[in-house]
Amino acid sequence: MKEILQTAPELRNGVLDELSWAADRSGIFTVSSVYKWSELPSNLPTKVVDLIWKNAAPPKVQFFAWLAWKGRIKTSTFLQSIGILSANSDLNCVFCMKERETASHVLLCCMFSWRVWSNILGWWGVSWVQPGSVVGLLQWWTGVTCTKRLKAFWKSIPLAVLWSLWKQRNDIIFNKAQLHFEKLCDLIKTRIALWFRASSPSLSYSVGDLKGFCSSLLILCAVTxxxxxxxxxxxxxxxxxxxxxxxxxxxxxxxxxxxxxxxxxxxxxxxxxxxxxxxxxxxxxxxxxxxxxxxxxx
Structure with a gap:
């Protein structure tokens, strides 16, 4: 716990916490908004599907995100459950070497993975409370509203982080790679900028420009x-x-x-x-x- 607190990303000083009612655009609670919200059919799965498949990320990354959403990626615990790994196999996470490697742990809840997510969201000026699962993460991501152009950029972030963490995990296992926090975060930002640039060929901005925009301006996606x-x-x-x-x-x-x-x-x-x-x-x-x-x- 001491190590987690010492390495935790800094929150924005001088900004007070506040409650916002997500069922209404104004952010203010009203009885009528509760009624309208209760009458709407649940479309969270549809939103998550759109987030994954209608995305600037490459098809193989979209497919991996879909596997992660369904809990079907080949983690150590998953491979043991289907008989690929023996009962004596080491199932610890390669990042922290302390917890069993599950999809939610290696992609989200591991101390190293949590630092990566916090760094990428801090790049956008966003402070968050970490969801407890990949399913909860993608559901939260679909609830953020932003402009049409910015939405394409925003939607590619979770897929880039999930894919990069999994690639890093595989490099450590198969190529004996070293864990490097700063390089991985920079690689994620580069991937996001590359995917967005490739999806918008008419855009007159370089990858470096796109990486710099979010780090130079604290743009919140739900900003008014x-x-x-x-x-x-x-x-x-x-x-x-x-x-x-x-x-x-x-x-x-x-x-x-x-x-x-x-x-x-x-x-x-x-x-x-x-x-x-x-x-x-x-x-x-x-x-x-x-x-x-x-x-x-x-």
Whole structure:
């Protein structure tokens, strides 16, 4: 327990925990929302199926995720249960060497696997309570709402983590590979960016750009437009020159276009023009031209 606490990812300081009612978009509990929710048919299996098969990940990764969801991946305990491994075989997890290797343990509940999941979610600025099974993980993942463009990125994350953890497990067993936390996390992020880039050939962003977007902006998938706008204004307050305002507008415009939030790019460009109107410097004309070029790409 001491080791787990010492290696646990840091939570975001200064952010209070809060309750949100998931049955209504407002997040506020109402009796009418309870009634409407109770009348809806349960479609969780359908959502999980869509998460797995309608995904930017390669087909072999989708198939592996389906096996993990059904509890059919060939872990040590599974192989022993069907007579492949003898009763004297070592069934301990290759990551921690302390617990029996089950699908839920090696892919989710192992201390090492938990650190990997927390790192990837921290890349998105998300703090979470870990589900106790792969089934619960995929069900939780389907409950997060986000824009259409961002959804394709978000859906590929669990498959990338599950696949990478399993590949790492096999490399340790069959190739005597060494466990390296930082390299594995970076590999997962690269895979996610590669899959998303391959699924969107018209996207004018490199794999490095896609990896940097989530690490540079704490974008929550369930974020509201109001909170994004407030965050935007607070960030712009830190700019103290026309040049900084311009590059802030251009950078955020290009980033939010990736997420389908074009409105914010237009807002920022207009905001910078209003600011530039009262700014007297020799740089104003050059940066005004840059803004005009950026507006043409909105």
């Amino acid at each position: 437009y109001k909170s994004v706008l407030i965050w935007c204004l607070d960030w712009l307050k830190a700019c103290c020159s026309l040049k900084e305002y311009v590059w802030a507008a251009v950078g955020l415009n290009r980033t939010w276009k990736l997420y389908g939030l074009n409105f914010y790019g237009e807002f920022l460009i207009c905001f910078c023009f209003c600011f530039a109107a009262g700014w007297k410097s020799s740089e104003s004309s050059g940066f005004a031209l840059l803004l005009l070029l950026e507006i043409g790409n909105i």
